[in-house]
Each structure stands twice: as structure tokens, then as C-alpha cells.
């Protein structure tokens with residue numbers, strides 16, 4: 001098995017660099033995800049939050 005290393009990726013949303021850590025890579029591999037994350041942790045969190053907000057605002 002190839003040795004894992006922290007990877008630096010660019011967020012597609014804010015273009016900021018973020019680290020795809022070894023721990024996260026192992027987690028992805030374990031889950032069978034083949035793609036690397038496209039968003040940094042902040043954007044992912046923001047998106048999750050936005051989705052939750054949408055739910056609450058469903059009957060707008």
C-alpha cells in the first residue's frame with residue numbers, strides 16, 4: 001500500500017488551500033470514497049449549515 005501523506009488541496013469555493021490529512025484520507029478510503037474533497041472544512045461546514053437553514057425555511 002502506498003504510504004499516505006498529508007495533501008494540500010485547493011477549495012473550489014473559496015480557493016483557499018486546505019490540508020487533506022492522512023486521517024481523512026484513511027477515512028475516505030475506509031468509506032470507499034474515490035474522490036478527494038473539493039471543499040475546505042469551512043465551506044463544508046457552511047454548506048451543511050445552509051442546508052439546515054433551508055430546511056427550516058422550507059415553508060417560506
Ligand SMILES: [Zn+2]
Nearest residue numbers: 011014040043
Ligand atoms: Zn473553502
